Amino acid sequence: MAGGLRGRLRRATGAWLPRAGKLDAGEVVLRQRRVFILPTRAGLGFALLLMVLLIGSINYALGLGFGLTFLALSCALVDMVATYRNLAHLALQQGRAAPVFAGQEAQFELQVFNRTRLARYAVRADFADVAEPRHVADILPGTHAILTLSAPTLARGWLAPARIKLSTRFPLGLFNAWSYWRPAMRVLVYPRPEDGAPPLPLGGGSGSSLRAAGHDDFAGVRNYQAGDSPRQLAWRQIARLDPSIGGALVSKHFEGGGDELVLDFDAIPATLDLELRLARMTRWVIEAEGRTLPYAFRLGALRFDAAFGAAHQAACLRALALYGADGGSEDAA
Amino acid sequence: MKPFATALTRDKADTLLLLASAVLVLAPHTTHLPLWVSLLCGATLAWRAAITLRGKRMPPALVLLPVAVAAMAGVQFSYETLLGKDAGVAMLVLLVAFKMLEMHARRDLFVVIFLCFFLVLTNFFYAQGIGSALLMVASVLLLLATQLSFQFTGNVPPLRTRLAMAGRMLAFAAPIAMLLFVVFPRIHGPLWTMPGDSGGARSGLSDTMAPGQMSNLALSEEPAFRVRFFTPAPVQARLYWRGPVLDFFDGLTWSRGASQASGRDLHLSVSGDPVEYEVTLEPSPSRWVFALEMPGELPAVPGHRLRISPQFELTADDALNSRVRYRASSHLQFAFQGGPTLDDARRWLLLPYGFNPRALAAGRALRKLPDPAQRVEAVLAQFREQPFQYTLSPPLLGRHTVDEFLYGTRSGFCEHYSGAFVFLMRAAGIPARVVTGYQGGEINPLDGFMTVRQSDAHAWAEVWIAGIGWQRVDPTAAVAPERVRRGLDASVPRPPPFGIEALRGMNPFQGRSNAWMAELRNAVNAVNNGWNQWVLNYTPERQRDVVRALQRKLFGWPFIALLTFVVLALVLLRFLRRRGEIHPVDALYSTLCKRLGQLGLARAQDEGPSAYAARVAGATDLAPESRAAAQAFLRRYSAWRYAPPTADPRLTATLKSLLLQVR
Numbered sequence: 001m002a003g004g005l006r007g008r009l010r011r012a013t014g015a016w017l018p019r020a021g022k023l024d025a026g027e028v029v030l031r032q033r034r035v036f037i038l039p040t041r042a043g044l045g046f047a048l049l050l051m052v053l054l055i056g057s058i059n060y061a062l063g064l065g066f067g068l069t070f071l072a073l074s075c076a077l078v079d080m081v082a083t084y085r086n087l088a089h090l091a092l093q094q095g096r097a098a099p100v101f102a103g104q105e106a107q108f109e110l111q112v113f114n115r116t117r118l119a120r121y122a123v124r125a126d127f128a129d130v131a132e133p134r135h136v137a138d139i140l141p142g143t144h145a146i147l148t149l150s151a152p153t154l155a156r157g158w159l160a161p162a163r164i165k166l167s168t169r170f171p172l173g174l175f176n177a178w179s180y181w182r183p184a185m186r187v188l189v190y191p192r193p194e195d196g197a198p199p200l201p202l203g204g205g206s207g208s209s210l211r212a213a214g215h216d217d218f219a220g221v222r223n224y225q226a227g228d229s230p231r232q233l234a235w236r237q238i239a240r241l242d243p244s245i246g247g248a249l250v251s252k253h254f255e256g257g258g259d260e261l262v263l264d265f266d267a268i269p270a271t272l273d274l275e276l277r278l279a280r281m282t283r284w285v286i287e288a289e290g291r292t293l294p295y296a297f298r299l300g301a302l303r304f305d306a307a308f309g310a311a312h313q314a315a316c317l318r319a320l321a322l323y324g325a326d327g328g329s330e331d332a333a
Numbered sequence: 334m335k336p337f338a339t340a341l342t343r344d345k346a347d348t349l350l351l352l353a354s355a356v357l358v359l360a361p362h363t364t365h366l367p368l369w370v371s372l373l374c375g376a377t378l379a380w381r382a383a384i385t386l387r388g389k390r391m392p393p394a395l396v397l398l399p400v401a402v403a404a405m406a407g408v409q410f411s412y413e414t415l416l417g418k419d420a421g422v423a424m425l426v427l428l429v430a431f432k433m434l435e436m437h438a439r440r441d442l443f444v445v446i447f448l449c450f451f452l453v454l455t456n457f458f459y460a461q462g463i464g465s466a467l468l469m470v471a472s473v474l475l476l477l478a479t480q481l482s483f484q485f486t487g488n489v490p491p492l493r494t495r496l497a498m499a500g501r502m503l504a505f506a507a508p509i510a511m512l513l514f515v516v517f518p519r520i521h522g523p524l525w526t527m528p529g530d531s532g533g534a535r536s537g538l539s540d541t542m543a544p545g546q547m548s549n550l551a552l553s554e555e556p557a558f559r560v561r562f563f564t565p566a567p568v569q570a571r572l573y574w575r576g577p578v579l580d581f582f583d584g585l586t587w588s589r590g591a592s593q594a595s596g597r598d599l600h601l602s603v604s605g606d607p608v609e610y611e612v613t614l615e616p617s618p619s620r621w622v623f624a625l626e627m628p629g630e631l632p633a634v635p636g637h638r639l640r641i642s643p644q645f646e647l648t649a650d651d652a653l654n655s656r657v658r659y660r661a662s663s664h665l666q667f668a669f670q671g672g673p674t675l676d677d678a679r680r681w682l683l684l685p686y687g688f689n690p691r692a693l694a695a696g697r698a699l700r701k702l703p704d705p706a707q708r709v710e711a712v713l714a715q716f717r718e719q720p721f722q723y724t725l726s727p728p729l730l731g732r733h734t735v736d737e738f739l740y741g742t743r744s745g746f747c748e749h750y751s752g753a754f755v756f757l758m759r760a761a762g763i764p765a766r767v768v769t770g771y772q773g774g775e776i777n778p779l780d781g782f783m784t785v786r787q788s789d790a791h792a793w794a795e796v797w798i799a800g801i802g803w804q805r806v807d808p809t810a811a812v813a814p815e816r817v818r819r820g821l822d823a824s825v826p827r828p829p830p831f832g833i834e835a836l837r838g839m840n841p842f843q844g845r846s847n848a849w850m851a852e853l854r855n856a857v858n859a860v861n862n863g864w865n866q867w868v869l870n871y872t873p874e875r876q877r878d879v880v881r882a883l884q885r886k887l888f889g890w891p892f893i894a895l896l897t898f899v900v901l902a903l904v905l906l907r908f909l910r911r912r913g914e915i916h917p918v919d920a921l922y923s924t925l926c927k928r929l930g931q932l933g934l935a936r937a938q939d940e941g942p943s944a945y946a947a948r949v950a951g952a953t954d955l956a957p958e959s960r961a962a963a964q965a966f967l968r969r970y971s972a973w974r975y976a977p978p979t980a981d982p983r984l985t986a987t988l989k990s991l992l993l994q995v996r
Contacts, residue, residue, distance in 0.1 A: 049450055063870060067466065074505075074506035169484060
């Protein structure tokens with residue numbers, strides 16, 4: 001009953017909240033009109049207690065009983081203000097949001113600043129649709145707390161966080177004050193790398209058909225990477241290194257005949273599913289980067305020259321993540 | 334305390350705090366609970382503390398349930414009921430103690446705390462003094478601190494800080510509570526009555542009088558009622574507070590005769606200015622309402638209907654179990670049934686057959702005096718001239734109480750004298766009766782209230798004389814005039830402390846004689862009376878008066894002016910504080926931006942200090958030293974704003990001097 005009512009109220013407030021649909025750009029200070037407050041279940045219990053105290057005082061003409069009743073009532077009122085003040089005038093800023101691969105948890109970093117002189121305790125935060133908030137922070141005066149909310153990712157592309165709810169019941173737990181925040185932040189979700197993808201198209205310089213990794217040009221050994229075939233393992237080197245002293249598996253490393261590695265989207269059979277092709281490209285980018293092979297990247301009209309390094313990888317993965325989306329506006333960030 | 338507290342985990346410390354507040358709440362109840370309940374609660378709480386400290390499991394419900402049922406049976410056995418106030422309180426106390434052993438969720442914590450709040454209230458059934466109020470504040474403080482402690486999720490400040498937080502909440506709550514206390518609309522209780530609610534063991538004036546028995550009523554210092562005079566208070570000797578009139582004597586005991594219909598024609602004629610006063614009657618199981626002889630009209634007692642008997646006794650329709658306050662006006666000069674004849678004169682002449690032959694004969698002998706007034710005077714002279722003694726511990730009397738008193742012991746107090754006097758008057762053929770009530774009272778110079786105590790209880794006589802009516806005669810005054818003039822303490826020596834005669838001079842509580850003790854007593858009395866008037870007996874009527882007085886004061890222009898001033902001051906203060914929230918360095922930065930803006934180099938909305946500095950560096954139309962200063966400013970500001978915080982106490986001063994160089 002109470003829950004239903006609360007839910008309805010919550011929807012109602014969400015509807016008339018002027019900023020409900022809008023994103024909050026930049027810093028947000030929780031001013032009065034952004035903070036809502038309602039009694040908790042315990043608060044309703046306390047109201048019942050107050051009624052009982054009042055009736056008892058009237059019935060037995062307890063002068064001091066009236067005193068207790070009104071003192072308890074006033075404490076509840078003070079608690080209401082204190083709960084509101086525990087949340088109000090906090091400043092919220094969005095923090096970093098690192099790109100993730102689909103399937104991983106996106107991490108949204110929030111910074112909550114307390115620039116007032118009042119210590120804030122037990123401020124809870126989570127996405128609004130989560131029943132029991134998972135994050136709690138104490139924010140002493142002049143400090144800030146960093147909360148990292150994680151959300152599952154399913155598809156590539158931009159992911160904006162759901163509405164975030166900050167709430168508190170401190171100090172007495174009789175009232176729940178809450179505030180909504182929709183930070184104008186988003187996380188780039190790269191396609192999920194394909195599992196069991198074919199090896200890198202080494203030597204496929206000029207758009208020729210895919211070629212299995214060559215065995216002709218031995219270019220040295222490198223650390224074993226997941227996905228290396230057992231035939232590639234450098235058994236002789238492995239035997240020399242004692243695994244108990246930190247030795248590791250090493251793989252033989254072949255260079256594809258000096259040709260540059262080209263990851264060409266169009267070279268993957270178009271009969272495959274688009275997402276699968278993107279996933280394969282993603283896997284290849286990771287793999288090439290892991291082997292520090294310079295790679296050129298071609299995706300539709302987009303052409304990156306051969307290179308490697310974090311920036312190159314990020315640009316490639318970003319292109320893959322946003323492929324097909326109307327890039328103009330999405331690329332703005 | 335601290336190393337102990339820090340050695341405990343948070344949960345344990347919180348639970349112990351909850352136990353401590355429960356102990357504080359339950360402790361005052363031990364004064365009225367049966368011993369076994371107190372012991373059981375103590376054992377339960379100690380068990381809970383042991384469980385907490387040792388980290389053991391709580392007992393299963395299978396163990397608790399039989400104990401709880403047995404405790405319930407015990408309550409039934411002790412109180413012979415499960416209903417009613419006292420049994421209910423005992424059950425609640427046990428419930429709180431057992432609930433401590435059955436706490437699992439956060440919800441249970443709230444249940445325990447709320448029950449504790451209610452137990453604080455139930456304590457007021459038994460005590461409502463200032464001490465109880467202080468204990469209440471302490472209990473609420475501890476309960477708030479406990480509730481607060483359970484709300485922390487991360488850092489938990491030390492107990493002292495938490496207590497201070499709770500104290501601050503209380504400090505904010507207290508004025509609101511006081512305002513609510515004064516203006517929240519009060520209604521008359523009770524809304525219902527529970528069995529056993531009435532009939533507390535409070536002493537009051539008795540309806541009968543047996544002069545042969547010892548009475549300890551006279552020694553009780555408990556206040557009977559308090560009086561505030563609106564006109565000058567009459568002298569002590571005229572303060573006769575009329576109570577029950579006793580007219581039937583069976584040889585041993587004086588009692589009230591068969592009650593008659595409410596007096597319609599009382600034939601009271603009064604003269605002189607009335608005495609106006611207000612009586613606050615202490616609760617008692619009786620129905621007597623007291624007024625100075627003689628009230629001109631029936632006082633209005635809120636919540637009760639008053640009756641007046643033909644003997645001019647005031648009674649309420651119901652026991653006056655709670656404090657009541659009423660206004661009355663009395664005329665000290667009056668004539669009561671002053672006609673030539675008395676309707677049922679026989680009633681006031683009745684004497685028991687076969688008792689007190691000597692007194693009967695002596696009374697009859699008085700008939701030879703023609704004037705009834707002379708007969709009265711003769712008996713009073715006898716009391717005055719013969720060696721009669723006023724004492725509160727007279728010897729016990731046998732069958733012929735009046736004879737033994739008049740011709741044997743000759744020592745007694747008001748009951749003996751009035752009883753013997755009325756007996757003699759009736760024997761002498763004059764209608765007479767015993768009137769009981771209170772005589773005198775003590776004015777407290779601090780607050781002007783007069784306190785009339787149980788020890789001021791008194792018995793006097795009334796005789797009816799044709800043409801004059803019922804007339805008050807106080808035979809005790811003939812023996813111990815100071816009893817009437819100055820009160821009981823003056824006429825009866827107090828027993829020495831511990832019964833040792835040598836200690837008499839050392840008794841610090843030697844009644845109303847010692848000057849500074851009297852002052853202290855007055856101060857205590859004034860506080861108690863203020864407490865009664867403002868807290869315990871703040872009735873709907875009194876509230877109406879107070880609110881009306883407040884309204885008169887509040888709606889004058891001085892108050893409205895004050896209110897306006899306060900509101901303005903608050904708004905101003907808020908504005909100033911809001912300004913204070915900006916860090917001084919940020920304020921300097923915005924000043925600089927403004928100044929540069931005036932110089933034609935406004936900062937773009939999205940421009941950070943470094944980018945701004947770069948733009949300033951390229952602005953050739955700015956004076957070189959201004960440019961350098963602005964750049965230095967921006968560099969420092971940027972470092973302060975974005976680098977990890979470093980405490981540079983001179984930063985503000987440096988920035989200020991740089992700012993001055995930008996022209």
